[in-house]
Amino acid sequence: DAGITQSPRHKVTETGTPVTLRCHQTENHRYMYWYRQDPGHGLRLIHYSYGVKDTDKGEVSDGYSVSRSKTEDFLLTLESATSSQTSVYFCANGQSGNTIYFGEGSWLTVV
């Protein structure tokens, strides 16, 4: 069990507005991740964190930033949302060398 809560679960926003998605874990895992899922692409890594204030880019990081000020929280920010960022966003967590576990997802629509 990931022990992950994502918020908001659903959001519609306008192009050009900033958006922040929150991921909260109760498991105290070291690693946290943000993925996006799009048809035909599976899940793609946006950013990940390997500790408080330690983050790195994933495969599709352009247009996204993250922050991790506490072990339990990992925030994903879209500074200026675009229609190409309409997607389902999944947060995940895990410990070193082990499987990662996903949250329920956040559905974001940019109009």
Added chain:
Amino acid sequence: DQQVKQNSPSLSVQEGRISILNCDYTNSMFDYFLWYKKYPAEGPTFLISISSIKDKNEDGRFTVFLNKSAKHLSLHIVPSQPGDSAVYFCAASEYQGAQKLVFGQGTRLTINP
């Protein structure tokens, strides 16, 4: 460049028979492989994994086979049940530390009664 590929977008199998889902990869540095199952409107759930030092791992009705020389892995589900109907993703990673998983596109499995 798609490093992990699932070439079958969909698969239909009769209840009670064997389901075989396939996955190919191109990166020879991958050393850990996983399968996830996903129902609509839910997050992916971990199913089974295999390390590159093994060629088979079994967990109940689920078995994963790894053929490193062919860069191919498969998931066998036997017997298939209606609750197995879902999208299945294979994933791979290079490191045992931060598991930066690379996913395939997914295969939608439908189990017919």
